[in-house]
Amino acid sequence: xxxxxxxxxxxxxxxxxxxxxxxxxxxxxxxxxxxxxxxxxxxxxxxxxxxxxxxxxxxxxxxxxxxxxxxxxxxxxxxxxxxxxxxxxxxxxxxxxxxxxxxxxxxxxxxxxxxxxxxxxxxxxxxxxxxxxxxxxxxxxxxxxxxxxxxxxxxxxxxxxxxxxxxxxxxxxxxxxxxxxxxxxxxxxxxxxxxxxxxxxxxxxxxxxxxxxxxxxxxxxxxxxxxxxxxxxxxxxxxxxxxxxxxxxxxxxxxxxxxxxxxxxxxxxxxxxxxxxxx
Amino acid sequence: xxxxxxxxxxxxxxxxxxxxxxxxxxxxxxxxxxxxxxxxxxxxxxxxxxxxxxxxxxxxxxxxxxxxxxxxxxxxxxxxxxxxxxxxxxxxxxxxxxxxxxxxxxxxxxxxxxxxxxxxxxxxxxxxxxxxxxxxxxxxxxxxxxxxxxxxxxxxxxxxxxxxxxxxxxxxxxxxxxxxxxxxxxxxxxxxxxxxxxxxxxxxxxxxxxxxxxxxxxxxxxxxxxxxxxxxxxxxxxxxxxxxxxxxxxxxxxxxxxxxxxxxxxxxxxxxxxxxxxxx
Numbered sequence: 117x118x119x120x121x122x123x124x125x126x127x128x129x130x131x132x133x134x135x136x137x138x139x140x141x142x143x144x145x146x147x148x149x150x151x152x153x154x155x156x157x158x159x160x161x162x163x164x165x166x167x168x169x170x171x172x173x174x175x176x177x178x179x180x181x182x183x184x185x186x187x188x189x190x191x192x193x194x195x196x197x198x199x200x201x202x203x204x205x206x207x208x209x210x211x212x213x214x215x216x217x218x219x220x221x222x223x224x225x226x227x228x229x230x231x232x233x234x235x236x237x238x239x240x241x242x243x244x245x246x247x248x249x250x251x252x253x254x255x256x257x258x259x260x261x262x263x264x265x266x267x268x269x270x271x272x273x274x275x276x277x278x279x280x281x282x283x284x285x286x287x288x289x290x291x292x293x294x295x296x297x298x299x300x301x302x303x304x305x306x307x308x309x310x311x312x313x314x315x316x317x318x319x320x321x322x323x324x325x326x327x328x329x330x331x332x333x334x335x336x337x338x339x340x341x342x343x344x345x346x347x348x349x350x351x352x353x354x355x356x357x358x359x360x361x362x363x364x365x366x367x368x369x370x371x372x373x374x375x376x377x378x379x380x381x382x383x384x385x386x387x388x389x390x391x392x393x394x395x
Numbered sequence: 396x397x398x399x400x401x402x403x404x405x406x407x408x409x410x411x412x413x414x415x416x417x418x419x420x421x422x423x424x425x426x427x428x429x430x431x432x433x434x435x436x437x438x439x440x441x442x443x444x445x446x447x448x449x450x451x452x453x454x455x456x457x458x459x460x461x462x463x464x465x466x467x468x469x470x471x472x473x474x475x476x477x478x479x480x481x482x483x484x485x486x487x488x489x490x491x492x493x494x495x496x497x498x499x500x501x502x503x504x505x506x507x508x509x510x511x512x513x514x515x516x517x518x519x520x521x522x523x524x525x526x527x528x529x530x531x532x533x534x535x536x537x538x539x540x541x542x543x544x545x546x547x548x549x550x551x552x553x554x555x556x557x558x559x560x561x562x563x564x565x566x567x568x569x570x571x572x573x574x575x576x577x578x579x580x581x582x583x584x585x586x587x588x589x590x591x592x593x594x595x596x597x598x599x600x601x602x603x604x605x606x607x608x609x610x611x612x613x614x615x616x617x618x619x620x621x622x623x624x625x626x627x628x629x630x631x632x633x634x635x636x637x638x639x640x641x642x643x644x645x646x647x648x649x650x651x652x653x654x655x656x657x658x659x660x661x662x663x664x665x666x667x668x669x670x671x672x673x674x675x
Contacts (some may be wrong), residue, residue: 160447213599227582
């Protein structure tokens, strides 16, 4: 239940209108980006804000079409959204008029092929998986941010996709809730074996979760380096992995990569160089 | 501190996280429903007392503004002999017919306008023109076309109710959270299913705001229409009482329209609550 994702020299440009001069021009969000995600892998993508992380995710999800290059899942080109992939967004995209359980059933209704009873059962199973059994009948506004995001994760997993795409899903949560959900996510990943692509701007989160961390550079968005992470994650619940020497080294390495970029990134004096990318 | 808005809004209270952890809402022991209701009731009693005693004391002409008890008695008599009921029924049937017809037409049309950008761009200016044409200004036109019978009165109610519902539907559908649409797209939902399961439910609270405005408009416009040409209905009764110097009858009819308006508004609010329970 997992798939290989390949991105080959993917480029994405958008039309923008300048705030000052009101001129229509092209904005290069991604430029010849290559990325390979192995079946069952947990890959995190980290980069400065505005570097096109979310654009990469939208492309894999099939929500957008690339301007150039190829994207494929198990060798088959991506032409649009499909139930082999699911997305968890940063904003909680639960339907506010449906209960937690009914929100999961919503995804199953879209998938089809299940009776009402089967959908309810399946929804219950996945609520159990994220530890929200007792909250099945609550409406989203009666749930905390962390709970809402767990429901969203349960919904995404409920139709058993091969790829789970996550766009800064824990970005809006407080630090403790975030850590707990990170641990839970690793546990769920180990149980389901789903390929996960996880976008974040938090270096520690990227190192903690990812088997590999893809570091992106900004404008135009490219993969700068892919850092394999080899951490002993056994017993993550009791042991503070983030306090180990290895963790600190990985964190520092990625931090340096991002910092170098910032230093070499076009300063306001270098505005001309930036315009050439934009033009 | 005095119970001003400033004191009330800045009062010390638990923050939302604390409220969540104890599963309770912050409260002011001195501010209760009973106190609020009592104050409101006192306000109404004060108003009725002024109405009762101002004419009696000779502060206003008691022929044009009779004391409240005279009007209450007249109202009760008219209610008992079925006179009032006849007029209420006539007005309610016309209002309801126009109101429900407006709902039935405006919601699908509003949804179509919001859904298809070209349709929206094509119709928006025309709708803006019609919206700003007062319903009562159109009444003579309706009378010319439909005659002075029931049709023209229902048509005018329909016209007045139509635009608030239409515009609310357009707004409700057009302002649906794009994130919800994206997640529907990720799930591969068809446009029809997306509309049925995501867009329309999301728009219902906004649509209801329009329906509530229309509920008030339905009575308001009808009364005016009935004053101009009718042989039954509360508007007719007000006008009839006025022209025949049946002043208490006139006030009884006015009071009835008020009560009717309040009841309709509360009924719609209750219905709205039922449909928007999911909102925080």
